[in-house]
Amino acid sequence: MSNQGERRFRRAITYGTFDLLHYGHLNLLRRIADLADEVVVGVSTDGFNEIKGKRSMTSFEHRSELVAALRMVSRVIPEESWDQKRRDIVENGIDLFVMGDDWVGKFDELGDVCEVMYLPRTSGISSTMLRDAVHLISSDEIDRVLGMLKSVAEVLRPFGE
Numbered sequence: 001m002s003n004q005g006e007r008r009f010r011r012a013i014t015y016g017t018f019d020l021l022h023y024g025h026l027n028l029l030r031r032i033a034d035l036a037d038e039v040v041v042g043v044s045t046d047g048f049n050e051i052k053g054k055r056s057m058t059s060f061e062h063r064s065e066l067v068a069a070l071r072m073v074s075r076v077i078p079e080e081s082w083d084q085k086r087r088d089i090v091e092n093g094i095d096l097f098v099m100g101d102d103w104v105g106k107f108d109e110l111g112d113v114c115e116v117m118y119l120p121r122t123s124g125i126s127s128t129m130l131r132d133a134v135h136l137i138s139s140d141e142i143d144r145v146l147g148m149l150k151s152v153a154e155v156l157r158p159f160g161e
């Protein structure tokens with residue numbers, strides 16, 4: 001963790017859905033906090049998720065509460081549209097815009113109002129992976145439990161006759 005002196009920027013911003021908050025999100029926010037004194041996060045609203053074509057397991061309220069609870073996050077604002085970034089940067093006195101490098105190049109046009117940086121994504125984890133794992137476990141798990149219940153019913157049947 002860099003000390004106050006090394007931080008090159010005053011206030012950074014990043015945006016995202018942050019569904020099923022995981023260590024990939026945390027790694028990004030931690031690295032941003034190493035670069036800037038304050039970190040503002042634009043959390044995508046449920047309505048904007050629809051525009052992005054993204055389904056999230058948890059609501060905007062829960063996703064933004066979790067992000068706001070992180071020690072390195074100074075403030076959370078709603079992300080409702082693709083084109084609010086420039087206004088957010090100017091209105092919030094942002095001097096650093098950061099995204100994971102799956103977005104590399106996509107926001108370079110903001111370079112005239114602040115520094116634009118893309119940091120490497122954390123490999124091996126994503127909200128999609130976690131979402132799929134939850135669905136996978138639930139269907140497999142249900143099948144396994146149903147099988148067990150059927151076996152128990154078979155054993156008990158003679159006693160019921």
Ligand code: C2G
Nearest residue numbers: 015016017018019024025028099100101121122125
């Ligand atoms: N991220 C990461 N490592 C991961 C997963 C995500 O560094 N393993 C980063 C992404 O690159 C992004 C941020 O975490 O910068 C949030 O990721 P998502 O919640 O998936 O947000 P996204 O759908 O990329 O929305 O206007 C910008 C959009 O709202 C970004």
